[in-house]
Amino acid sequence: MDIRAQLSMSFHMDKCIGCHTCSVSCKNVWTTRRGAEYMWWNNVETRPGTGYPLTWEDQERYRGGWEVSGGNLRLKLLKGPGKIRTLANIFFQPNLPTVDDYYEPFTFDYQNLFNAPAGDDQPVARPKSLITGEFMEKIVLGPNWDDDMAGSPLYASNDPNLKGLSDSQKEMLTKFHKLFFFYLPRICNHCLNPACVASCPSGALYKRGEDGIVLLDQDTCRAWRFCVSACPFKKPYYNWATGKSEKCIFCYPRTETGQANACAHACTGRIRFVGVLFYDADRIEEVAKTPDERLVEAMREIILDPRDPRVQEEARKAGIDENWITAAQESPAFNLFKKWRIAMPNHPEFRTLPMNFYLPPLSPILHNAKADGGGTFDPVSTEFFNEIDKMRVPVRFLANMLSAGNEQVVIESLKKQMAVRLYIRQQRVGDVGDSAVKNALSQVGLTPQDCEDIYRLLSLGTFQERFVIPETHREHLSTVDPRTMYEKRGTVGFGGKKREIITGRQW
Amino acid sequence: MDQVLFGAVPYILIVTAIVGTIWRFTTNKYSWSSQSSQFLENRTLFFGSFPWHYGIISILVAHIVVFFIPGVLLAWNGAPIRLYIFELIGAALGFLALFGLLALIYRRITNARVKALTTSWDVLLLIILIIQVVTGLGNAIFYRWGSNWYAAAAVPWMWSIIKLNPNVDFVKSLPLNTKVHIFNAMIFIGFIPFSRLVHFVVINPYKYLVRPYQVVRWYHRNPKTENVVQYK
Ligand code: SF4
Numbered sequence: 257m258d259i260r261a262q263l264s265m266s267f268h269m270d271k272c273i274g275c276h277t278c279s280v281s282c283k284n285v286w287t288t289r290r291g292a293e294y295m296w297w298n299n300v301e302t303r304p305g306t307g308y309p310l311t312w313e314d315q316e317r318y319r320g321g322w323e324v325s326g327g328n329l330r331l332k333l334l335k336g337p338g339k340i341r342t343l344a345n346i347f348f349q350p351n352l353p354t355v356d357d358y359y360e361p362f363t364f365d366y367q368n369l370f371n372a373p374a375g376d377d378q379p380v381a382r383p384k385s386l387i388t389g390e391f392m393e394k395i396v397l398g399p400n401w402d403d404d405m406a407g408s409p410l411y412a413s414n415d416p417n418l419k420g421l422s423d424s425q426k427e428m429l430t431k432f433h434k435l436f437f438f439y440l441p442r443i444c445n446h447c448l449n450p451a452c453v454a455s456c457p458s459g460a461l462y463k464r465g466e467d468g469i470v471l472l473d474q475d476t477c478r479a480w481r482f483c484v485s486a487c488p489f490k491k492p493y494y495n496w497a498t499g500k501s502e503k504c505i506f507c508y509p510r511t512e513t514g515q516a517n518a519c520a521h522a523c524t525g526r527i528r529f530v531g532v533l534f535y536d537a538d539r540i541e542e543v544a545k546t547p548d549e550r551l552v553e554a555m556r557e558i559i560l561d562p563r564d565p566r567v568q569e570e571a572r573k574a575g576i577d578e579n580w581i582t583a584a585q586e587s588p589a590f591n592l593f594k595k596w597r598i599a600m601p602n603h604p605e606f607r608t609l610p611m612n613f614y615l616p617p618l619s620p621i622l623h624n625a626k627a628d629g630g631g632t633f634d635p636v637s638t639e640f641f642n643e644i645d646k647m648r649v650p651v652r653f654l655a656n657m658l659s660a661g662n663e664q665v666v667i668e669s670l671k672k673q674m675a676v677r678l679y680i681r682q683q684r685v686g687d688v689g690d691s692a693v694k695n696a697l698s699q700v701g702l703t704p705q706d707c708e709d710i711y712r713l714l715s716l717g718t719f720q721e722r723f724v725i726p727e728t729h730r731e732h733l734s735t736v737d738p739r740t741m742y743e744k745r746g747t748v749g750f751g752g753k754k755r756e757i758i759t760g761r762q763w
Numbered sequence: 764m765d766q767v768l769f770g771a772v773p774y775i776l777i778v779t780a781i782v783g784t785i786w787r788f789t790t791n792k793y794s795w796s797s798q799s800s801q802f803l804e805n806r807t808l809f810f811g812s813f814p815w816h817y818g819i820i821s822i823l824v825a826h827i828v829v830f831f832i833p834g835v836l837l838a839w840n841g842a843p844i845r846l847y848i849f850e851l852i853g854a855a856l857g858f859l860a861l862f863g864l865l866a867l868i869y870r871r872i873t874n875a876r877v878k879a880l881t882t883s884w885d886v887l888l889l890i891i892l893i894i895q896v897v898t899g900l901g902n903a904i905f906y907r908w909g910s911n912w913y914a915a916a917a918v919p920w921m922w923s924i925i926k927l928n929p930n931v932d933f934v935k936s937l938p939l940n941t942k943v944h945i946f947n948a949m950i951f952i953g954f955i956p957f958s959r960l961v962h963f964v965v966i967n968p969y970k971y972l973v974r975p976y977q978v979v980r981w982y983h984r985n986p987k988t989e990n991v992v993q994y995k
C-alpha cells in the first residue's frame with residue numbers, strides 16, 4: 257500500500273444557481289493577464305449545453321483521456337505506436353482546440369461613449385479584439401454563450417451527454433413545460449491518473465505528492481500544447497501571449513495556509529465542499545482500467561477510510577502530517593463520495609480518475625408524467641421514491657455525465673437524497689408516516705444518523721464544516737525571492753512580463 | 764576579409780550562442796518557449812509547420828552526420844549516380860522545407876492574430892532562415908558538387924575552428940552563394956539565445972520516451988523537488 261493524500265472538491269448541483277460568482281472570483285485572482293483573458297479555470301456550464309470550450313466532452317474530436325487497449329492504459333491522443341506519435345505531432349497537433357473553440361477575447365471601446373462628438377445617434381462601444389487590438393465585426397462566441405440554454409434548444413441539442421436518450425426525452429428540450437436544465441460548475445479535477453501530466457513531453461506537469469494538486473511548471477513548459485489536447489476536461493489553457501500553458505492550481509497558495517479556494521469561498525449557493533482523501537497509489541493503474549460499469553465503484557474502493565486505525569498507521573508511516581490525518585476524518589469529500597455514496601465523479605469513463613465529485617440534481621422533482629398531465633407534486637406519495645428514474649432530468653443523461661453510463665449509481669444517489677427529504681419532512685411536518693420513512697431508509701441503506709448528517713452538511717453546513725483544509729507546512733520552502741517581487745507584480749507568479757529589446761513593445 | 768569572416772567571426776558567434784544560451788536558461792527560463800501560435804491559427808500552420816520541420820530537421824541531421832563522418836559521404840559520392848541520388852534527396856527535402864517556410868511567412872503576414880504577436884526577433888529569424896534555405900538549395904541545384912564541398916571543404920574548416928586553429932583556405936575558393944550559406948549558418952547559431960530558436964535546444968522531449976507516464980513531485984521527501992515516481 258502506498259498511501260497518499262489528495263485535496264478534493266465536491267459540488268452539490270441542486271444548489272448551484274448559475275451565478276458565476278465562482279468564475280469571476282477565480283478570474284479576478286488568477287487570470288486577469290494578457291493571454292489569459294479567455295481562460296476560465298473555473299467555469300459554470302448550463303446542461304444540457306455545449307460547454308466550454310465547445311463540446312469538450314466529444315473525445316472523438318479532441319481525443320482527450322485514456323483508453324484501454326490490449327490490457328494496457330494508453331493515452332487516447334496517441335492512437336498509433338505510442339509515445340513516438342506524441343513526439344511526431346510536436347509541430348502540429350491535429351486535435352488541439354483553437355481560440356475559435358473558446359472565443360476571441362474582447363473588450364469594448366468604452367472611451368467612445370465619452371468622446372463621441374455630439375450627434376443624432378447614441379454613441380456605442382464597439383467590441384475590440386484583445387489579440388489584434390482591432391475592432392471586431394461582431395462577437396460570435398463568448399464564455400457561457402449558451403448560458404441558461406440561451407433561449408434556444410439549438411445549443412443544448414449538441415450536448416454529447418444526450419447520447420442514448422429516447423426521442424421523447426430529447427423532446428423535453430423543446431417543450432417549455434417539460435424543459436429542464438441545471439448547472440455544471442467545473443474546475444480542474446486534479447486527477448489521480450492525469451492525462452495532462454502523462455502527455456507532456458517536457459515533464460512540466462506534475463502531481464504534488466503531499467496534496468495531489470496537479471500543477472504546471474512554468475519554467476519547464478515549452479509550449480508543446482499536449483496537455484491541452486490530452487486533458488479530456490480541457491482544463492489546461494494555452495497562454496498565446498507568453499507561450500506557456502496554464503491551469504487551475506486549486507488555489508494552492510490559499511489551501512496551503514488552510515484557506516478555502518477562491519471559487520469555493522465565494523460560492524453564493526454554498527454548493528462546494530473541500531476536504532482530504534487518502535488513496536492507495538499502488539492501485540491507480542488497476543482502477544483506471546476497470547470496465548465502465550464498475551468504474552465509480554472501483555474509484556470508491558481506492559479511497560481509504562481515514563477512521564480505520566490501520567490506515568492511520570500507514571499514513572503516519574508514509575509521512576503524512578498529523579493535522580492531515582485529523583482533517584481526513586472530518587472530510588466532507590470522504591463522506592459524500594465514499595461513506596454515503598451520494599457524490600460521483602464527472603466523466604469517469606475518461607479514466608483519469610477525477611478527484612472532484614458531484615451530487616446529481618434531484619430538482620426539479622416534477623415528475624415527467626405529471627408535468628404532461630398538468631399534475632402537481634405530492635411530496636408524501638412514494639411514487640417519486642419508487643419511480644425516481646422517471647424524473648424530469650433523465651437519469652440516462654446524468655449517468656452519461658457522472659457515472660460512465662451506469663444508471664444505478666445515479667439512482668442510488670437520487671434515492672438517498674429523496675430519503676433524506678422524506679426523513680426531514682416527517683420530522684418537520686409529520687405527514688409522511690414513520691413506517692414510510694423507515695421503509696425508504698432501509699431501501700437505500702441509510703441510518704437516521706446518516707440522514708441527520710447529510711441534512712446538516714448539505715443544508716446548514718458552516719464554513720468550517722464545508723471546508724476542512726489542513727495546512728501544509730512548507731513555509732521553509734518558500735520560492736518567492738523578495739528581490740524580484742517588484743518586477744513580478746501583476747503576474748500572480750506566472751513569470752515576468754515580456755518586453756522586446758528592439759522595438760520596446762511590451763505585453 | 765575571409766580571414767575575419769571565417770576565421771574570427773565564428774568564434775564570436777559560437778561564444779555568443781553558448782554564453783547567451785546558458786545566460787538565458789539560468790536567468791529567464793520562463794521565456795524558454797517555442798511560442799507556438801497554433802492556438803490562434805491552425806489551418807495554414809499545417810501546411811507550414813509539418814513540411815518545414817521535417818524537411819529542415821532531416822537536412823540538419825544529414826549535415827551533422829556528415830560533420831562526423833565526412834569520409835563516408837565522399838566515398839558514397841564517388842560514383843556519379845550515387846551523388847545524384849544524394850543530391851536529389853537533399854534538394855527534395857530542401858524544397859519541402861522551403862515550401863513550409865514560405866507557408867509560414869505567408870501565414871505570419873496574412874493572419875491578423877498571428878501578425879499581432881509577431882516580434883522583431885521573429886522577422887529577423889525568418890529572414891535568416893529564408894536566406895539559409897535558398898542558398899542551400901542554390902548549392903544543391905547550381906553546383907553539382909554541393910555535398911562534396913560540404914564534406915571536403917566546410918567540414919575540415921569547421922573542425923579547424925573547433926581545434927582552435929582556423930584554416931580559411933578550405934572555404935576561401937568556394938563560390939559566393941556557398942560562402943553566404945556558411946556565414947549565414949553561423950549567424951543562425953549566434954542568434955539562438957535571442958529568439959524562439961531556443962526551443963530547439965531541447966533535452967526534455969527525449970526523456971519523454973523513457974520516463975513513466977506520471978510525474979510526482981514531493982516537498983517533504985528526498986529528493987526534495989523532483990522525483991519521477993512510477994505509479995503506472
Ligand atoms: S482535469 Fe485535466 S488538467 Fe486537471 S488533472 Fe485531470 S487531466 Fe489534468
Ligand code: SF4
Binds near residue numbers: 274277278279439522
Ligand atoms: S458561485 Fe456557486 S452557486 Fe454560483 S455558479 Fe458558482 S458554483 Fe454555482
